Amino acid sequence: MAKDTPLAIDVRGLNKHFGARHVVRDLALQVREGEIFGFLGPNGSGKTTSIRMICGLLTPDSGAGSCLGLDVMRESREIKRQVGYMTQRFSLWEDLTIAENLDFVARMFGMPDRREAVTRALADLGLEGRRNQLAGTLSGGWKQRLALAACLLHNPRLLLLDEPTAGVDPKARRDFWEEIHRLSAAGITVLVSTHYMDEAERCHRLAYLAYGQMLASGTGDEIIAGQRLSTWAIEGGDAPGLSEALRALDGVEQVASFGTRLHASGQDAARLTASLNAFCAERHLQSEPVAPSLEDAFIHLMRTSTDPDA
Amino acid sequence: MSNFSLSRWLGIVIKEFTQLRRDRLTFGMIVGIPLLQLILFGFAINSDPKHLPTAVVMHDTGPFSRAWVAAMENSDYFRIVGTAASDADATALLARGEVQFVVSFPRDFNRDLVRGLRPQLLVEADATDPTVAGGAISVLNQLGQRVFTPDLPGAQRPPGAAPGRVDLRVHRRYNPESKTAYNIVPGLLGVILTMTMVLMTGLAMTRERERGTFENLLSTPATAFEVMTGKIVPYIVIGLIQVTLVLLAARGIFHVPMRGSVLLLYALVLLFICANLAIGITFSSIARNQLQAMQLTFFFFLPSILLSGFMFPFRGMPEWAQAVGNLLPLTHFLIMVRGVMLKGLGLDMLWSQVGAITAFILAVLAVGIKTFRRTMD
Numbered sequence: 001m002a003k004d005t006p007l008a009i010d011v012r013g014l015n016k017h018f019g020a021r022h023v024v025r026d027l028a029l030q031v032r033e034g035e036i037f038g039f040l041g042p043n044g045s046g047k048t049t050s051i052r053m054i055c056g057l058l059t060p061d062s063g064a065g066s067c068l069g070l071d072v073m074r075e076s077r078e079i080k081r082q083v084g085y086m087t088q089r090f091s092l093w094e095d096l097t098i099a100e101n102l103d104f105v106a107r108m109f110g111m112p113d114r115r116e117a118v119t120r121a122l123a124d125l126g127l128e129g130r131r132n133q134l135a136g137t138l139s140g141g142w143k144q145r146l147a148l149a150a151c152l153l154h155n156p157r158l159l160l161l162d163e164p165t166a167g168v169d170p171k172a173r174r175d176f177w178e179e180i181h182r183l184s185a186a187g188i189t190v191l192v193s194t195h196y197m198d199e200a201e202r203c204h205r206l207a208y209l210a211y212g213q214m215l216a217s218g219t220g221d222e223i224i225a226g227q228r229l230s231t232w233a234i235e236g237g238d239a240p241g242l243s244e245a246l247r248a249l250d251g252v253e254q255v256a257s258f259g260t261r262l263h264a265s266g267q268d269a270a271r272l273t274a275s276l277n278a279f280c281a282e283r284h285l286q287s288e289p290v291a292p293s294l295e296d297a298f299i300h301l302m303r304t305s306t307d308p309d310a
Numbered sequence: 311m312s313n314f315s316l317s318r319w320l321g322i323v324i325k326e327f328t329q330l331r332r333d334r335l336t337f338g339m340i341v342g343i344p345l346l347q348l349i350l351f352g353f354a355i356n357s358d359p360k361h362l363p364t365a366v367v368m369h370d371t372g373p374f375s376r377a378w379v380a381a382m383e384n385s386d387y388f389r390i391v392g393t394a395a396s397d398a399d400a401t402a403l404l405a406r407g408e409v410q411f412v413v414s415f416p417r418d419f420n421r422d423l424v425r426g427l428r429p430q431l432l433v434e435a436d437a438t439d440p441t442v443a444g445g446a447i448s449v450l451n452q453l454g455q456r457v458f459t460p461d462l463p464g465a466q467r468p469p470g471a472a473p474g475r476v477d478l479r480v481h482r483r484y485n486p487e488s489k490t491a492y493n494i495v496p497g498l499l500g501v502i503l504t505m506t507m508v509l510m511t512g513l514a515m516t517r518e519r520e521r522g523t524f525e526n527l528l529s530t531p532a533t534a535f536e537v538m539t540g541k542i543v544p545y546i547v548i549g550l551i552q553v554t555l556v557l558l559a560a561r562g563i564f565h566v567p568m569r570g571s572v573l574l575l576y577a578l579v580l581l582f583i584c585a586n587l588a589i590g591i592t593f594s595s596i597a598r599n600q601l602q603a604m605q606l607t608f609f610f611f612l613p614s615i616l617l618s619g620f621m622f623p624f625r626g627m628p629e630w631a632q633a634v635g636n637l638l639p640l641t642h643f644l645i646m647v648r649g650v651m652l653k654g655l656g657l658d659m660l661w662s663q664v665g666a667i668t669a670f671i672l673a674v675l676a677v678g679i680k681t682f683r684r685t686m687d
Contacts, residue, residue: 057528080531091526108530151529 005032008158008189009054011065011072016049016058022309023049025212027063031191031205033157036184038203039193042302046212047193048088051160054191055083068157081109084151088162090143092150094136098127101135102150109154121149141172148179159183161192165199177202197295208298210305216297224297230269231292232276234262234285249275254299265296335602339609350631351616358445359626361389362410367400368393372420378431381457382413387446400434404483406659407645410436410443410625423475430477437482438648439493442623447480454478484652491564496651497620499556500643503549503579504586504614505607510545511590512603520599534679542587549583550576560651569654578646581664585639585671592678614640642666 009031016024024046031037039047052058054067056076063073070078092101102121106114122128125145135146144164151159161180165173177199184190184204192203200206200220207217216223236242243255243262251271252264266272273289280287331337366379382388391409394400400412414432422429433450435443454476485492518524527537553576560566568575589610597603615621617635624635635641642663649655657664 055529057525077531077533080529083529085529087522087525087529089522091522091524093523094521105526105530108527108532110531 005034007031007066008033008035009037009065009067009191011054011063011067014050014053014060014063014065014072016046016053016061018049023212024053024060025308027053027212027214029054029065029207029214029217031189033189034184034187035204036180036190036192036202038200038206039191039209040195040200040206040298041193041209045209047209048162049212050209051085051162051191051193055085055158055160056080057085081154082156083158083160084154084156085160086147086151086162086164088166090147092135092143092147094134096135097132098122098135098138098146099131101146102153105150105153111154117153121153125149141168144168144172144176148176152183157188159188159190159192161190163193163195165194165196173199197293197298200294200298208301210302211307211309213305213308215301215305220294224292224294227292227297227300228267229265229292229296229300230267230272231263231265231290231296232272232287233258233290234264234276234280234287236260236285246276246279249279251275254296254303256296256299258293258295263290263293263296265292265300333602335597336605339605343609347612350613350634354617354627354631354634355622356626357441357622359442359623360386360445362387362442362446362625363391363408364388364411364413365392365394365400365403365409366390367395367397367412367414369417370415370419374420374423375415378415378453378457379413381453382450385449385453387449402659404434404436405649405653405655407436407649411446426475428475428477430479432479432481434481434483437485437488438652439619439623440482440485440488440490442625443482444488450478450480492566492652493648495556495560495564495566496647497644499553499560499579499647500582500618500640501615501620502552502556503583503643504640505611506552507545507549507583507586508590508593508610509604509607510548511542511587512593512597512607513600514541514545515591515594516597516600516603538591538679542591545587545590546580546583549586550579553579566651568651570650570656574657575647575650578643578650578660578664581667581671582639582643582646585667585674588671588674588678592674592681595678595681614638617641619644636666637670639667639670 007030009029012028014024014027014029015022027046027050029050039050041047049058053060053063054072056067056072056079059076060073065072067079068082070082072079093104096104099118099122102118103114106117111117119128122131127142127146135143138146148161148164159180165176168176173196180190180192181202192199194200203220205217205219206223208215208223216226218226234242234246243257246252246255246262246264249264251266251268251273252275253266254264256263256265264272264276276287279285330340364382368375379390383390388411394403394412397414400409400414403409404412412434414434416430416432419429419431431454433447435447437443457475482488515524518527532540557568557572557575561568590607593603593606593610597606613634617627617631618624618638618640619635620640624632624641627635646655646660646663649660
């Protein structure tokens, strides 16, 4: 993605309080047009609130910026027209049929060629034969596809997807992400929040949020590099007690399992290497230095982040 | 029962209580409703109303007229609120529902009484609600037997039990046969509308929020005004269908007369529907789920039927209860619907009711829109 591509989202200093809780702190975010931007962070880190503020569903308490060239503080209604927002939970009407749901959404966005748009969306979904089925009777994967179709109906320039693949099987998830990449290639900007590492790796750029603050952002490689971690992979990770023993070593800050291998990471490479070499020699374990993965980086971020209010 | 585990069972009981405690609104209702209702309704409801407002038309102000009026007041059933200058004025008071009775003393009442001519004494009662007038009318009959006896000259005093000295004529206006259906059926119109309109709008909004579909609605460019009014219109249509059904039944099954304008009645119904929808919307922005919306509806519905004069005579209630009743739109709607159907009243007689309901709508909407806006954000 070229650096001079115009920005779809450009906000600074966004804040939101719910009562006494400060849920989003000074959020600054730049997303380029046509980019797939991933939002990561633990539950309750402010991802959903951030997305809602950007798409005009919530008014920020303070801050400034633009979304699709429109002011986020004042032009939320105009923003809504050009944004497709897919909620975390299935939020179409379960007691309406598939076709009725699409038709209703098309009406809400005041589409002039409503019928054709609905027919086209049904054809793209491959659901023409089931157009009169109640949305509530669809399986999880189909609900997700219908929800995506509904928020693409009005040809938005920006898609905001809030944990779109939660509870969806791997095949449907892969199909979903192929669709996201197709949309991105067609010029639609996508902001997506997720908990899955494989999905994070499919994003062009990422941001990591915790306690309402953005702790890191950039490409996956930039975020990994930013944590200045050294990582060793140790074979035999399924041995009982091994990960606890590793964690107790000097210089090891975190241990994460990847299948049968364990990743031990720390920021002080020399101390980490010294203690691991001694430990592995003693226990006859195979170990080798590896490039830290995105997951190692996120575990590090999650571990070192602290609640400013606590 | 060998598998019964007391600690497991206790676990379930404790969990239920904990959840109940968390749901503050429900908890408040559980404690508050019985107390409030006991106090409110225990003191307020009285099916033998006294101190009924009465107007007097004095075409003869002689001592016997005054004695009769004093006797009426002493009976506790009547409260003389004023003297009407003419029969027409008195009829207007009765029509507007400002008085329950009008007593008219004819010209030469005193002279004819002394002469033993049994002069006519006309008592007109607003009998739209037959139970209200019942007790008072039977008291009147007793008065006719004894009021004048001590004051009359000896020659006029009968030796034994006297037949009435006056020819007491009681006219049960608007409902001469004292049919309860005349009173209940138009009243039901208001009760049914209150119940369904408040409940349905309350649920319609909370259902969206509970299922998460509200968020979807909000992510579209639809405005608060569009969402609110768009969701209401279908219920207005439902309300009008209900009204039509009740009116047809009133006509076909209960033979309740329709003395006023049907068009006016529908216009008043529309106003009343608006009042209930305003309440429903306000409830839906306060309630977090459908259960709470339902509870709030009942919280509003019970005083509406008990204190509005639908179930028990409005005039039988103490003043503070009447004041509460006067805040409720149903109270005013009952006066309007009975006025139009039974008394044939026009809009000119109903302005104060229209005004009261309009004030109610504005007050509730002010609260409702404010809380609704907040839920949109």
